Amino acid sequence: MKLLLEHAHVEGIRYYDAYRKNGGYRAVEKAFKMTPDEIVEEVKKSGLRGRGGAGFPTGMKWSFLAKPEGIPRHLVCNADESEPGTFKDRYLMEFIPHLLIEGLIVSSFALGSNATYIYIRGEYAWIVDILEQAITEAKNNGWLGKNILNSGFDCEIYVQRGAGAYICGEETALIESLEGKRGNPRIKPPFPAIQGLWMRPTVVNNVETLAAVVPIMNIGGEAYSKIGVGRSTGTKLLSVCGNVKKPGIYEIDMTQSVEEFIFSDEYCGGIANGKKLKACIPGGSSVPILPANLLLKTAKGETRYMNYESLSDGGFATGSMMGSGGFIVFDEDQCVVRHTMTLARFYNHESCGQCSPCREGTGWMYKILKNIEYGKGKMSDIDLLWDIQRKIEGNTICPLGDAAAWPVAAAIRHFRDEFEWHVLNPEESQKRNFGLAHYADPIHVPTETA
Amino acid sequence: MKFSEEKLNKAKEIIARYPDGKQKSALIPLLHLAQEEFGGWLDVPAMDYVAGLLNILPIEVYEVATFYSMFNLKPVGKYIFEVCRTGPCMLNGSDDIIEYIKEKLNIREGETTPDGLFTLKPAECLGACGYAPMMQLGKHFREHLTKEKVDAIIDECRRNAAINN
Numbered sequence: 001m002k003l004l005l006e007h008a009h010v011e012g013i014r015y016y017d018a019y020r021k022n023g024g025y026r027a028v029e030k031a032f033k034m035t036p037d038e039i040v041e042e043v044k045k046s047g048l049r050g051r052g053g054a055g056f057p058t059g060m061k062w063s064f065l066a067k068p069e070g071i072p073r074h075l076v077c078n079a080d081e082s083e084p085g086t087f088k089d090r091y092l093m094e095f096i097p098h099l100l101i102e103g104l105i106v107s108s109f110a111l112g113s114n115a116t117y118i119y120i121r122g123e124y125a126w127i128v129d130i131l132e133q134a135i136t137e138a139k140n141n142g143w144l145g146k147n148i149l150n151s152g153f154d155c156e157i158y159v160q161r162g163a164g165a166y167i168c169g170e171e172t173a174l175i176e177s178l179e180g181k182r183g184n185p186r187i188k189p190p191f192p193a194i195q196g197l198w199m200r201p202t203v204v205n206n207v208e209t210l211a212a213v214v215p216i217m218n219i220g221g222e223a224y225s226k227i228g229v230g231r232s233t234g235t236k237l238l239s240v241c242g243n244v245k246k247p248g249i250y251e252i253d254m255t256q257s258v259e260e261f262i263f264s265d266e267y268c269g270g271i272a273n274g275k276k277l278k279a280c281i282p283g284g285s286s287v288p289i290l291p292a293n294l295l296l297k298t299a300k301g302e303t304r305y306m307n308y309e310s311l312s313d314g315g316f317a318t319g320s321m322m323g324s325g326g327f328i329v330f331d332e333d334q335c336v337v338r339h340t341m342t343l344a345r346f347y348n349h350e351s352c353g354q355c356s357p358c359r360e361g362t363g364w365m366y367k368i369l370k371n372i373e374y375g376k377g378k379m380s381d382i383d384l385l386w387d388i389q390r391k392i393e394g395n396t397i398c399p400l401g402d403a404a405a406w407p408v409a410a411a412i413r414h415f416r417d418e419f420e421w422h423v424l425n426p427e428e429s430q431k432r433n434f435g436l437a438h439y440a441d442p443i444h445v446p447t448e449t450a
Numbered sequence: 451m452k453f454s455e456e457k458l459n460k461a462k463e464i465i466a467r468y469p470d471g472k473q474k475s476a477l478i479p480l481l482h483l484a485q486e487e488f489g490g491w492l493d494v495p496a497m498d499y500v501a502g503l504l505n506i507l508p509i510e511v512y513e514v515a516t517f518y519s520m521f522n523l524k525p526v527g528k529y530i531f532e533v534c535r536t537g538p539c540m541l542n543g544s545d546d547i548i549e550y551i552k553e554k555l556n557i558r559e560g561e562t563t564p565d566g567l568f569t570l571k572p573a574e575c576l577g578a579c580g581y582a583p584m585m586q587l588g589k590h591f592r593e594h595l596t597k598e599k600v601d602a603i604i605d606e607c608r609r610n611a612a613i614n615n
Binding site for chain 1: 467469472474475476477478479481482504506510513514517518519520521535536537538540541542574575576577578579580581582586589590
């Protein structure tokens with residue numbers, strides 16, 4: 001089932017003519033025959049959940065937007081995709097830019113945004129040109145600008161480049177950055193829906209979320225809600241990386257089992273180089289890592305599926321999260337300690353520094369993990385790490401603190417023996433890896449939670 | 451220290467994207483322009499110039515320039531190898547690529563070759579995890595790196611530099 005990538009392989013789909021020929025901008029035609037509230041209602045009906053990571057219902061977020069008389073409102077597209085393992089928005093923007101532009105026009109009309117901004121991470125420099133080209137084409141064909149389709153509605157879309165800061169993916173940090181400031185998250189409330197960009201009511205949505213508005217308009221919210229499973233409606237893009245045969249972007253309707261997704265030729269094609277599966281981070285670097293046994297089956301021994309509910313089955317004790325869809329696969333020769341160390345370094349580098357638990361804690365975690373990884377760790381360091389991550393989680397203004405704490409917690413929870421092996425074998429651990437141990441053993445399902 | 455006519459027009463076009471009085475929103479785009487125009491990095495006069503263009507205090511520019519990792523506050527080489535080393539790239543051998551570049555160019559992380567051509571700047575996740583290992587070179591990504599590809603990229607840069615001289 002493909003909704004977003006249906007025409008991804010059509011030649012020239014990056015440009016207006018091919019996009020239009022393949023049904024492009026029908027959603028805009030349809031939308032302008034409806035009222036803005038009807039569009040919001042349609043999105044609510046679809047059950048679409050935010051594709052950036054948090055999974056919050058999009059229609060509900062839209063309905064929170066304040067509409068005070070005389071104050072302009074804004075839609076901001078979050079294209080700051082920076083979560084390690086995640087590169088799906090890049091694919092959409094690079095190859096099917098008109099899909100995003102079309103989604104933005106419909107959404108801007110629904111929300112009453114006359115000036116809509118795409119905030120894109122600074123490193124995607126060449127994609128800025130692709131998006132601006134698509135905006136120009138859309139404008140030349142009457143889909144943007146003044147009085148679109150004689151509706152009396154004006155809309156301009158602008159692309160703004162960031163400059164290298166993961167934190168700007170957090171919506172209030174993004175707004176600060178868009179205002180020309182450091183990307184320091186704001187204290188909520190007030191929420192952006194009340195006071196966002198320039199203190200005006202603002203909706204911030206992820207690229208994939210806004211692109212999904214197009215198929216929702218085309219097939220209707222109700223039909224969209226019937227695709228998928230339960231509260232995981234529609235289709236989701238997964239960006240797969242790590243040690244699989246076929247890394248890349250996949251669109252799924254969330255009915256596949258994790259096992260099918262990893263091993264079938266239709267998707268990842270199995271583990272590369274004939275190796276075994278050791279572990280996986282299923283939803284971007286911030287979500288808990290799972291050993292193979294808990295990844296393929298839940299703690300209750302049931303098959304685990306690729307959707308919001310099933311991936312989080314068991315909570316953080318034995319489950320994980322769908323997150324941003326950044327699917328990172330580890331083969332048997334990968335070191336969980338080293339990988340966790342790189343993530344700790346990442347979060348330390350990306351902490352904005354406002355909250356001391358995150359600013360200091362991420363640095364401490366990186367230092368301790370570095371010691372363990374390089375054979376200089378002590379047994380007590382493992383407990384110290386656990387203690388630090390616990391003191392970060394929930395104690396910061398924004399979720400970066402949690403995002404930094406969770407990967408460390410999950411690595412210790414499920415791979416404690418690998419950390420201990422590093423401490424006990426300082427020399428050997430520099431020469432070889434810990435290997436698979438019992439992680440891939442389907443019989444070894446922990447009954448106790450950490 | 452001044453923008454060329456072309457850059458100045460681009461700056462004006464960017465400032466016009468925001469409501470009146472919200473011109474500070476153009477700060478990050480203008481710093482990108484300044485970095486392109488003034489040799490790949492931002493010194494104090496360059497930042498002060500941008501402050502003047504936006505009619506904001508110099509300190510408002512400094513605090514932003516120091517926050518974002520893409521702004522270089524020290525001179526850099528003509529070609530910056532920003533090699534990603536975060537988890538997903540690490541799983542695919544980015545450590546070896548970084549070691550190879552260090553050896554080949556005889557520089558450490560963050561350093562520039564004496565001829566001023568190359569800077570090695572290890573980077574955190576750049577959003578190309580499925581095509582790892584990778585680096586950013588100028589505006590574009592170089593993906594699926596191998597030692598041979600690194601050799602070819604270095605040769606390509608040297609050739610381009612020779613042509614431009």
